[in-house]
Amino acid sequence: MPPVSLVDIASYLPGEPVGTEYFTQYSRSDRMAKNVMFRSPKTRHHVGRDETEVDMVERAVQPLIERHGREFISGIDVLLTHTQLPTNPVLGAGPQVARRLGMKPTHVIDVHNGGCAAFIHMMELARTILRGTAARTALIAVAQNCAGPVFTQSEIRGLAQAPVPGDGCGVGLLVKDNSAPILDIECRTYPEFAGDMDFSTGSDRKYWEPGAGQACVSFSESKITKVFARGNRLVPEVAAVVCDRIGVKGRDIDTFVTNQPNRLFLRNWHDALELPAERHPDTFDQCGNLFAAGIPVTLDAEHRAGRLTDGSVVLMAAFAHAGDFAGAAAVRWGAVR
Template identity: 75%
Template sequence: MTTLDRPTVSLLDVSSYLPENRVPTEYFTQFSRSDRMAKNVMFRSPKFRHHVAPGETAVDMAEKAVAPLIERHGADMIAGVDVLITHTQLPDNPALGSGPELARRLGLHPDWVLDVHNGGCAAFVHMMELAQTILQSTSATTALIVATQNCAGQIFTQSEIRKLAQAPVPGDGCGVGLLVKSDAAPILGVEARTYPEFAGDMSFTTNSDRRYWEEGIGQACISFTESKITKVFARGNRLVPEVALAVCDRIGVPSKEVNTFVTNQPNRLFLRNWRDALELTEENHPDTFDECGNLFAAGIPVTLDAENRAGRIKNGSLVLMSAFAHAGDFAAAAAVRWGAEPVA
């Protein structure tokens, strides 16, 4: 099958869920032990973030995020999903992904259930590309992709971790996308790039000799050294515009003609630098950072859903998504012709 023969795949709709617990920055400042690190541009805090409730699982979050799709498109359509792809920042069961349990709760019997752990903050675009490939090359017609960020209220509130400069930045939330074989809201282009040489610059450590599953002292957390923070910042500034501009070149549209640019949202400086690189205004580059913090992989779909529900993404407009993952080992971008504007 040639590229011209492949069926069109559309991002038909998005929806999201934010936990009820809305946490102000003051919760963390009472524990802070490093004003110097907190002033680092990588760790400047949002005003608020949402934290998962005690006992709230990733599947609970995903089920709530999918509920608006069921309301808008009907239970039968969602139950008929052929492809289910999930990304969970902190799996509740490390031996089993969220997909099978989510399928059971939603009454799905998909031919494909994939739980992807790579992709990081770019996982939503990564899953879009995977779903598009499957829909174009098989008899499958519908895919549901789910990005769940659930480590803010579980990892970053630990007694020792909440003292760190990076603790106030993450927030929890879940965003989902519904993809179908149709030309209603076509995916116009995707660019995904892997940089394995950067994979070792972010670590998950207990700050002790203990590996995270072993007994002993130390609380597990994502860790960067100050020297690595500088490298990651430089990479992030470069990678997100690079893949975004590559998509613009592929579809033949100058970046400044993009109507809505949505990225991951590690901090405000990244957001400013990325929109400047694409010659866009703040109005064209919405984010939910001050309300939600860094939502990792859920940042793109949560922001898209918030903008769409507010009526700020019109059908037929050009939407460009772009993100980089971890310490820069992966970056991806995708452009779609929007078709999910809410019915008045």
């Protein structure tokens, strides 16, 4: 099969950092706030009220335009997008992103599943399309945009989980060549866990119906325990499969980048791979839980800081929602500077 490379990465964080003190003034439950799942980051970013996922992707892509040229970006063959909270629930963002960037891709796909592992999921989809068609380039974009709109609502901002999420956007550029090859990808779906994460108004009202109650993503306390156990298992599990197939021990991975629900998950995951913490970077304290954007935002931060060495093995891994999806991908790093 022809090799496919992740040749560049870029990201965007909206607005100024929001301190935790914004939420503490509304805090309702000290007991839940002490739960390891909800220990808050120092800061996070929130999208503006009128900022759409299309705006976020356009801003995230700007460094790619500066490095590769507008003509190259407008000529991309495959466009995949993932949005945590679609601005228009009927329409996908892909065609609008294409119009905004002056693109006319042969494939435009809005990928709604994959959750926090959506970046890896879209790497797999893009690689499959590039290998099976005449297409040579792909842009994948993930927009996490539910922190500001959802978790600052008057009935939600006092909940223990409200300070944890942050907003941001990450994009990746894939090319059918061997310059920075994707070494392996593993994606797994676990239907038995589907539906264990809720998006509800806390009442009988559907989110699109008028009335009292504010929509929010939530887990019951009993489900939190189950999700924590699943997450601890699923991420090292898919990561180990990829390591085994590429012939590298987990402890020998140069850089390990995951989604970042909380600090305890981060610690447990690099401990499971026998990796020192410094080889498992994250942006949790600056950005909070970025959902699907966590991997590309952290990768971009490490890349811009010069901490990713050309030729090194970068392993990405994540699990989604309450554990209904998990994925891992390894890349021989060589992104454009």
